[in-house]
Amino acid sequence: MSIDSLAGAARPAHQAGRPYLEIKDLMVRFETDDGIVKAVSDSSFAVDRGRTLGIVGESGSGKSVTSLAILGLHRTRSNAKVSGQIWLDNQELVTATDEQVRNLRGGKMSMIFQDPLSAMHPYFTVGSQIVEAYRVHNPKASKKEARTRAIDMLARVGIPQPERRFNDYAHQFSGGMRQRAMIAMALVNDPSLLIADEPTTALDVTVQAQILDLIRDLQEEFGSAVIMITHDLGVVAELADDVIVMYGGKIIERGPAHAVFEQPQHPYTWGLLGSMPRLDRDLRERLNPVKGSPPSLINLPSGCAFHPRCPYAGLNGDRSFTEVPVLRGGHHAAACHLSPEQRWELFQRDVAPNL
Amino acid sequence: MSENLLEVTGLQKHFPITKGLFKRQVGAVRAVDGIDLAVRAGETLGVVGESGCGKSTAGRLFTRILEPTGGRITFEGRDVSHLSTAALRPFRRDVQMIFQDPYSSLNPRHTVGSIISAPLQIQKIPTPQGTKKAVQELLELVGLNPEHYNRYPHEFSGGQRQRIGIARALALRPKLIVADEPVSALDVSIQAQVVNLLDDLQSEFDLTYVFIAHDLSVVRHISDRVAVMYLGKVVEIAERDALYASPRHPYTVALMSAVPVPDPSRRDRAQRNRVLLTGDVPSPINPPSGCRFRTRCWKAQEICATEEPPLVPRAGDPASHQTACHFPVVEGEAVQGRSPAGASA
Amino acid sequence: MLAYIIRRLLNAVLTLLVVTLVTFGIFFMVPKITGSDPALLYIGKTADAVSVEGIRTKLGLADPVIVQYGKFLKGLVVGRDYANGPDVTHCPAPCMGYSFKTDEEVTPKLLGDLPVTISLAIGAAVIWLIMGVGAGVISALRKGSLLDRAVMSTALAGVSMPIYFTALLSSAIFVYWLEWLPNPAYTPFTENPVQWASGLILPWITLAFLFAATYARLTRANMLETLGEDYIRTARAKGLRERSVISKHALRSGLTPIITIFGLDLGALLGGAILTETAFNLHGIGLQALTAIRGNDLPIIIGVTLIAAFFIVIINLIVDLLYGVIDPRVRLS
């Protein structure tokens, strides 16, 4: 969809044209003893209903922080400072009251976490936790209705004998089952935005396949907007319509999935793709790793945060070292000082043959 | 290829489950339950399987960190299955291990220098040019700055720590290195650095690897042969290319098809061909009778419940390709398609 | 479940046996070390050899320790006869013998003192649980605020103050200078509940202050830890109101560990709040034990130890069972 139109140019003010979820210049900082952590800076993106946005990036690149910011979970008891705009269904969330955001949470927007065991309360049955989620947003529903609804949801996500499992506790479930139950809980109020933060990282491949399948099916059924956060490019390729690549708290590449995978624009994305062995390609003698290691968010490298690891950092004189690149390009944007032509040339010459 | 460096037969490890004041044994986790394999000198044997299938336990048995409950381990023809700590010393020089978690595998209170020199000290290896020099050489070898000799692990990033672990394993110049998921905890961009390093070291020092991982693509990249484990058993073992080209065990097939491919254009095709297993791995405390995979296998028949299939070459396969299955998958066979959401076993 | 309880009860009995055996052994040795003679103690100020010998046979003091212990156990279960020639005294079960010093039957004597200790412990426990846990929770929720700091400073002061000092200070202030409270004394609840409460209020508050301080610190730490858990984030992500996040999700798991500590503390207190009872001169089990130890009155010492251990063991059992009810992970494993 029209993700490209976001790239900085002002949109027409009429509300109808706004994507379902739109993030503008999101900035999240944490004040810590060691200094200010710039966990997310200047992030802008959008998702529409029925679409899936994949966010990839290394550990610590700000993926989870972004998702928590959308849900407004940095508001309570946190040292976080959030600025920018978050529009959900034409409502601005950064400036909204706590109560407004709380009302949306679990209702219009909901979230699946990485580790379902620790994300579920150990002392309450899985069923009661789902019932609770339902009743916050449907206060009029009777206990029985809520229960029926919860069992229904459990069945929908593929939990066998849902009536019996309703009364079980999270620790009695297997890893895959737990994640299914988490999903049931997230979906119980038919959210129109679902954020999945590494929903399969803790799971085995065979179970991961089941869960991804489930998410895909459910999205088809509910038509919600989905944000899929992961560090596994394979998972993104499986699910996402659009992809965002984050590095050092910033979006460094953004575009439709096929474009990002087939014609990646940013050297970091090249590195990512080049460094992973792939089952769908012929064997390579050697992998092409990205040298160095990820940056500290307290002490980001000057200029382009990627420059210490970028093989092409010197090609633009000093710019990489001094000037922070902005996300440029339309449909498929990248934050890189190299000119599109240079990139095309380098990609063809250095990268494509090795993929 | 050359002769076998390490051979295991009928290897078993059962962890007792105890209860109560008097530690009565009430059962056992059959983490490794009878595996036979051989590691040839100079090769890399990949071991894959789902979480909890006993890969790490197997690795620890190979390095004799654990003592097997049953079966035999021979290294260069010598039976090391039940040797005492003292008698194991020479063996320790030849077999080393690299661990999964670069954070917990290095003692946070020791400097890099003392971590890497520990094997030299424990094994009392003379270092003519001095321990420090030896350590610094090793640091250089794994691509770290030799000046970091006096630093502590927390001052390094994950990838660098893994290099320290590798340097420690290399210190004794072993013949065999068992690497237990050495890259699983690393980010993709770093993972490749370590894989390449392992590659380089193998050729430089003539190392033999047992490479344990759950990531099939990494295993494919690095291994010469691959063993697939399921619930404490090896279900299939073959030369790498043979295995990836024509997996015979339904579990291997399912495992491979479940790997997400980073290519959106192949998404639909991949989905159509995907084998979706239902359910989870059963508990190793109470494994299913007969073929252990039968509870999740779409081809399972009665015999699978009663008779355990041996690990042997199946029809049309070379001797090196062994499968433990009554009904191995034939190439081109239509496998079970997508299962609808909510289907259950 | 039943099997579990039975096993735990057997375990408890075993523990009690060990406790009494150890106590018996230690205090049996004491006269040997100090060269004192329980028979002399029993007979009082004046004694001639004939009478002392009589006492010795009667109390079985000449028997080896294990025989004495066996007789003691028998007395506990079925009662016991003390015989010296034709003179026989029957001590009904559960018999813990006769005080060496006052010749009183130990069981009724201790049971008579027990209400004092129980009243003291339970009353204080109620206060400190409410105050301590309440303050801890509020502090945790208002972490970093002025209130938090005030509560935590008070708590720190509380744990740093010896109870007997607090006791003296509070009675100096409230009883003697301000004359707000009566001098601490015990009146049975059944006799006059108002007097019972007013006589114990000062010891309660003093004791509770110390424990409340500990509990406030503990609760705060637990709550903070719980508030950082993933499932709390989940609860918020579900859109729960902050109030229910705290009251339903956080409190439940944040306070569970408190139960264990509470059990230990209450058990120990029921076995005698020695310092408090001494400072306020309340004749409970603790003061009894202290007097007995000073006087080497073995039967009383064993009796008190047994009662103390009994409470500790029983309360631990209750706590464990309670844990099973609260924490399903424990219940089912």
Add this chain to the structure above:
Amino acid sequence: ACGGGSSDKNGSTTTTGKTAYNAATTSVVNPGTAKGGTLELWSAQDADSWDPVRGYYAFVWNLNRLYTRKLMDYAGAVGKDGLKLQPDLAAAEPEISADKKTYTFKLKPGIKFDDGTPITSKDIKYGVERVFAQDVVPGGPVYLIDLLDPKHEYKGPYKDTDPNKLGLKSVETPDDSTIVFKLAKQFADFPYLLAMPGAGPVPQKRDTGAQYGKKPASSGPYMIESYDPGKSVKWVRNPNWDQSTDTIRKALPDAINLTITTNADDLDSRLIAGTADLDVGQTGVQAAARAKILQDPNLRANADTPITGFIRYAAIGQKVAPFDNVECRKAVMYAADPTALQAARGGPVAGGDIGTNMLPPNIGGADPSYDPYGRAQGKPQVDKAKAALQACGKPTGFNTVIAVRNNKPAEIKTAEALQASLKTVGINAKIDQYDGAQIASVVGSPDNAHKKGYGIMIAGWGADWPSGTGYLQALVDGRFILPNGNFNLPEINDPAINGLFDQAAQETDLTKAYGLYNQINTKVMEGAYYLPFVFDKALNYRNPRLTNVYVHDAFGMVDFQALGVSAGK
């Protein structure tokens, strides 16, 4: 205080009965004979036993007079008059044989127990027999055993083979109203022994052995209605007591309650508030109340500081070097600071007068002004002490050990005070606190005391009966040195002293006996065996509503049986 010429005659000495400070020590305060009302007694301590043969506390003996009559008992009178014995159950003074070894009593007619059965000589004999059963009913004094059966061949009624359980040979009951005691040796103080509660009558069929103290039979004007150990005792009138048979007891109140509290401070505030009548412990109010009472003239007028009859002292073990030398003992006598020791005991009011010799002022013939070491001046005499040390051959001092009970704070304080003053003359004393309950086997065992090197042993002693023998014999008679439970801590074994006691045992003339006791006292003081700290006193408070209050010298406290409550309050 009482007649002995002690220094603090600051109280009123009128006999008009007006309430005044210390009035009850010399006169009957609020005399009256109005009957009725309930007497509210309090105590910070329960009785050791209400069984007459087992109780040993002074207040318990005093309370025993409410329900236990004896052949002879102390008169109900103030001052020295109270020390006289009167026939109680006995119709008259005993008939004493020529060899002074046989005492024959005739009982009064019409005396009955609370259940209406008459009291016979057999009941008295049975009561005496119980003293012999120390293994069943231990706790009380055992002087009678020594006099009636020194070898302790009779083992008490519980092991008696006699069908009537009256197997004690030395006591005869020819008929129900006659009882004959045959002593093994002369003992002029024998009637005092019969005045102890242990010689009271016990009906054999009501004897429950060790449990008897829970419900003892009553021969006096009151009987125990209920007893809740550690909490309370209630006495009500004994309907079978006949005033006409009793010349001692007044029996004014209708009921007497004794409430046992655990909090002495609380008890004091109740006394002052008037909700409690009297502390039967009579050991003095606590420090807080002491200050209050002494500072407020109104309260002070209701307080007395009677001599309790105790002397607090240090015994100097002459078997432990260098105290085998009398000069070294004298050094201690002179070096000790009398005021500091008095302060440690609680000062002149609550502690007592500085002790000058070893006969307490309430004992017949005592003379507090006899002060051979000049202690009354209140200052240590360092020069004399140094001279004594010189004479002893230890001019620079020596080391020794002070033994003190660990459960008596005041004694520990005196030990510290003594330690400090001895240090000034070079005597280094180490304080050894021992388990106070084990006094009989720690300092009471000479072997043990020698082994531990106890040179100085802190203790206190009150007479079991108010005569020189009653007070002094156990402390200074060489034949009373026991291997265990010894009270002659200095191990004085002076034939001269022993001889004087033998003379006194035959002396029925009191004034002559007094002379003998003073001779003994002088010899003891000259030997410097005992360092008296104080003649013990206690500041007690009495509720102004009480009538007939006076201090009884035999007990060193108010005579409880005489008390009444004024109707109005």
Add this chain to the structure above:
Amino acid sequence: MSIGPEATTEQLTSSDGAAREPGEKAIAGRSLKQIAWRRLKKDKVAMAGGVVVVFLTFIAVIAPLLTKWFGHPIDEFHIDKIDPTFGTPIGPWGGISSDFLLGVEPTSGRDVFSRIVYGAQTSLSVAFLSAFFSTLLGVLFGLSAGYLGGWVDSAISRVMDFLLAFPQLLFAIALVSVLPDTMFGLGDRWSRVGILVVVIGFFGWPYIGRIVRGQTLSLREREFVEASKSLGARSPRILFKELLPNLAAPILVYTTLIIPTNILTEAALSFLGVGIPPPWPSWGGMLSDAIATYQSDPMYMIVPGMMIFITVLAFNLFGDGLRDALDPKAR
């Protein structure tokens, strides 16, 4: 696979050490000790506690001098400073004057100041030594239980539970009163200190033992232990070289935190009358003496009470601060 956030906070050079840039030296990692010290220094309250602790220790050490300069010998009676009738000090505030800085003891007139500073000697030496003793036992048993596991663990854990759930004070009293007064020629004061140390230390070890055991259990599962085993290391090396250094921080913290508890226990035992023999002073003993006179002479109760309070508070503050500074979670 998520690597904790700490992966990036201490960023280092690129993998090829050669490519280091000049600016990077500055961000070189700090050792744990440095981090903790830096945090501790920032914690004003904890530092204040620490200063008080040091000050008190100093006072205890120079007690004889202080007494000589500002006080009177601890066993010197000043009966003239005492009101004979009430036994209380003459003058307001418990007889505080320029001669008697903290007043005099009721009934004897001894100098409270001297007795307080000598009391500090007792309190602190008992507290420190018994903490050391507990730590020694706790570490020994905790390590063995955690590392060896199996029945050793069961046995030690049982003993620890048992000791923790025992009427400790009673037994401490019993033991103290049974053990001999003088031992090893230490004199009665230091012998008793020794006994108190042993008794308090003995009942204190399970506290540390549990923590060490817990930590050992979790450390034992860490892969570096396995790594050490795979190199052929024997148990002693693993215990003392691998595990013990990692336990140093919790051991230090909990040792600091049991010191105040020990001060309270020592005072309690003295309060109950089984402390240091007279005339040697101890704070608990003074408080117990004060019971008799606290209404007429409150200063005599307040002075030792406040001393205990201040000392314990200072240790607690310092211990809390140390714990926070060494807490890996707070990093």
